[in-house]
Amino acid sequence: MKRKLTAVLTVALAAGIMVTGCGSSNSGTETKESAATTAGDTTAAGDTKAAGDTATEAAKSGEVTTIRFYGSDSEYNQNIVAGFQTENPDIKVEIVPVDFDNAEQIIKTGIASGDPVDVSFFWGSQINAFTDDNMAYDITPYLTENNNEWKDTFVPAYIDAGMVDGKYYAVSYQPVIETIFYNKDLFTQYNVEIPKTWDEFVEACKxxxxxxxxxxxxxxxxxxxxxxxxxxxxxxxxxxxxYVAGKGDFTQCEGLKKCLENWKSVYDAGYWYPGEGALTSTKDQTQAAWYQGKVAMMFDAGSNAGEYTKNSEFEVGILPFPYVAEGGKYALNTVTNALFIPANAKHPEEAVRFMKYYTSDAGIEEIIKSGRLPATISMQDKVDSEILKDLLATTVGDNVVGYKQMQGLSSEINSFLQNDMVGMVCTGTSVEDTLEQLEDLKQATVKGE
Known part of the structure; x- marks a missing residue:
């Protein structure tokens, strides 16, 4: 752990910068342990009214605290911020646009610099990337005060995604659900049936x-x-x-072997946009091809269903991931988009108030209107979009098996799975050597290196 934290500090010092939009640094740094103690001291039952009175008095006196929120600057976030500021005139929220592809490194650099944002986006099921280095604030006391009043508003699987060793460090506001969007017009035009197995998927690509x-x-x-x-x-x-618990030997994982072999065959056959260069295609390039009708099936998070239906000039559908064998079990991830507070954030109390509003009915309503699924119980039946209903349909059934992705094992494994593994195999590294590298990363995690 010390080695990981030292590396982050080195990056921060070498760069000489903090998260975009951050102000001057502060030499005082609060550890996770002291943050947890502070939370416990200030959120005991009965203190909520006092906090509200303090906010009202601050607003009347003209005192305003500015907190920084590392998140999307999309319309729904802007609406949530506006609603929160109306109800909390003593707090101003400054959105710092998130870079999803480099979020972990940017957030850690800000924390190591001593001047992080106050509230940050991250994936709930991968919050251990920060708890492993004591970089996340323990919000358990806030969630569990008043007999679990805030905690019980969430679907259990989603709020538990942000739990590590029995404590909560992230609040999930929406499930992500890995998804295949498909162009219904193209399927109809070329008389292609919805693929139900891997073999049918490959045939459709052909x-x-x-x-x-x-x-x-x-x-x-x-x-x-x-x-x-x-x-x-x-x-x-x-x-x-x-395997998702990191207990198996990855060099012996038949599921990964078959998956990597399958994707190499798809890559070699030129089914993957844009053929040559598929492994380096950017988001903008790939999405542009999708909107131009050059791509039949798009892999993305279900949370972007609203974006695809709104911006596509053709009918968009949800295609469940094809089974490896028809009639088999269906694996469903429990990845969530979430909010957390850096351990050394300067305004944790104000950050919690923002997170509570963000996950209230008023905040979640904005998320649903943007074409995203809710993580709270009370808003589950408020989803009226047909494509979101189709997405929800992929999450239920006697054959559905939920799991947390292997990215949660460590930040190094996350980077390898996200950026390296599939590409290595497609460009010539053997499946055996690739899985050996993954196993080496897992062993290093076990040893605490």
Missing amino acids: VFKDNGVYGVGNWNGQNHQLLQFAYQYMANDGTLEE
Whole structure:
């Protein structure tokens, strides 16, 4: 752990900068332990009214605290911020636009510099990337005060995604759900049936290629979504729980072997946009091809369903990940978009108030209107979008097996799965050597290196 933290500090000092939009640094740094103690001292039952009175008095006196929020500057976030500021005139929220592809490194650099944002986006199921280095604030006391009043507003699987060793460090506001969006018009035009197995998926890609259309759209830095097929294999051969917990030997993981071999065959066949250069295609390039009708199936997070339906000139559908064998088990991830507070944030109390509003009915309503699914219980039946209903339909059934992705094992494993593994195999590294590197990373994590 010391080695990891030292590396982060080195990056911060070498860069000489902090998260974009951050102010001057502060030499005082609060540890996770002291943050947890502070939370416990200030959020005991009965203190809520006092906090509200303090906010009202501050507003009347003209005192305003500015907190920085590392998150998307999308319309729904702007609306949530506006609503929060109306109800909390003593707090101003400054949105610092998030760089999703480099979020972990940027957030850690800000923390190590001593001047992080006050509230930050991250993935709930991967929050251990920060707890491992004591970089996340323990929000358990806030969630559990007043007999779990705030905690019980969430779907259990989603709020528990942000729990590490029995404590909560992240609040999940929406499930991500890895998804395949498909162009219904292209499927109809070329008389392609919805693929239900991997073999049918490959056959569909062949038909599209024969007609000048790429079957697969996926951009550089997002290859972890392609590993959904590995999880399908593991769900069906009984090894899913073992491997996602990091207990199995990855060099012996048949599900990963088959998945990597499959994707190399798709890459070699030229089914993956744009053929040559598929592994380096950017998000903008790939999405542009999708909107132009050059890509039949797009791999992305279900949270972007609203974006695709709004911006596409053709009908968009949700395609469940094909089974490895028809009638088998369906592996479903529990990845969530979440908010957390850096351990040394300057305004944790104000940050908690913002997070509570963000996950209130008023905040979640904005998230639903943007075409995203809610993580709170009271808003589950408020989803009226047909594509979101189709997405929710992929999450239920007697054959559905939930799991947390392997990215949560460590930040190094996360980077390898997201950026390296599929590309290594497609460009010539053997599957055996690639899985050996993954196993080495896991062993290093076990040893605490």
